[in-house]
Amino acid sequence: MEWETGAIxxxxxxxxxxxxxRLAAQIGDIGALxxxxxxxxxxxxxxxxxxxxxxxxxDQEWSxxxxxxxxxxxxxxxxxxxxxxxNALDQxxxxxxxxxxxxxxxxxxxxxxxxxxxxxxxxxxxxxxGPAFDGGYYLIGCxxxxxxxxxxxxxxxxxxxxxxxxxxxxxxERGWSYCLLPMLRDIDTLDDLEEWIxxxxxx
Numbered sequence: 001m002e003w004e005t006g007a008i009x010x011x012x013x014x015x016x017x018x019x020x021x022r023l024a025a026q027i028g029d030i031g032a033l034x035x036x037x038x039x040x041x042x043x044x045x046x047x048x049x050x051x052x053x054x055x056x057x058x059d060q061e062w063s064x065x066x067x068x069x070x071x072x073x074x075x076x077x078x079x080x081x082x083x084x085x086x087n088a089l090d091q092x093x094x095x096x097x098x099x100x101x102x103x104x105x106x107x108x109x110x111x112x113x114x115x116x117x118x119x120x121x122x123x124x125x126x127x128x129x130g131p132a133f134d135g136g137y138y139l140i141g142c143x144x145x146x147x148x149x150x151x152x153x154x155x156x157x158x159x160x161x162x163x164x165x166x167x168x169x170x171x172x173e174r175g176w177s178y179c180l181l182p183m184l185r186d187i188d189t190l191d192d193l194e195e196w197i198x199x200x201x202x203x
Contacts, residue, residue: 005052005119006097008088009043010076011105012036013062020106026190036106039187043105047071049112052119053097057088082153085140089153093144099123101141103130108196109184110138118181126176127152129168131183135161138184148176 012019014037016029024032044067047054054071063073074091078084085102092100099122101115110130118128118141126148130139136158142149151170156163171178187193 004096004098005122006055006092006100007047007050007052007115007119008055008057008092008100008102009047009105010057010059010085010088010102011040011043012059014040020187022188023190023193027193035187035193039108040105042108043103043110046103046110046112046115050115052116053092053095055088055092057084081158082156086150086153089142089144089149098144099141100144101128101139103139104186106186106188107132107138107184108187109182114181115139121179124177125179127167127171127178128181129164129178130181131164133183133185134188135165136163137167138186139181 014033016033017024019036020032023035027035047056048068048071055074056067056071057074057076059076061075067073074088076084077087088102089100099119101118103110103115107130114130118130118139121128122141122143126143128139128141129137132138140152142152151174152167156167160166168178185192185195187196
């Protein structure tokens with residue numbers, strides 16, 4: 001994998017009462033924190049397998065020795081998820097990265113192979129999306145051209161169940177080429193957790 005490619009893990013600092021709040025309402029804050037720590041460790045392993053430049057963008061100031069030193073740890077900046085992702089892409093673009101993938105820390109089905117396939121696909125397409133069961137997506141990859149990622153990250157409704165559909169619509173309207181990864185499940189509720197435990201990760 002070329003070094004002008006980059007993988008960005010967006011993550012929350014693991015602390016009681018701040019992570020997996022919908023799940024916490026069902027299993028308690030301590031249980032939700034343990035689930036999140038497990039998910040985060042899986043995401044670290046994926047990130048450390050990748051053959052590209054690698055970043056963790058935390059939602060607040062924090063640093064952990066659990067990931068290797070070659071993974072750069074940064075802080076998310078912005079009032080909305082879209083703004084924080086835009087700023088992260090701005091930052092890595094300024095460091096010479098021409099193709100980047102952002103993925104979340106709560107999707108246990110994500111593998112290093114998927115992320116590397118997304119980066120490789122960006123040689124030929126403008127946008128790569130990893131669809132989630134809830135109508136959103138767990139991964140977005142793009143060429144780090146402002147004319148591509150700024151409209152997507154500024155115009156989308158991030159809490160909408162039509163997020164994926166809306167992003168594909170704007171992509172078609174603007175003539176961007178795109179491809180989709182396998183559909184995966186994020187872990188937000190007890191049902192999601194039970195589906196994961198039972199081994200049902202993909203559609």
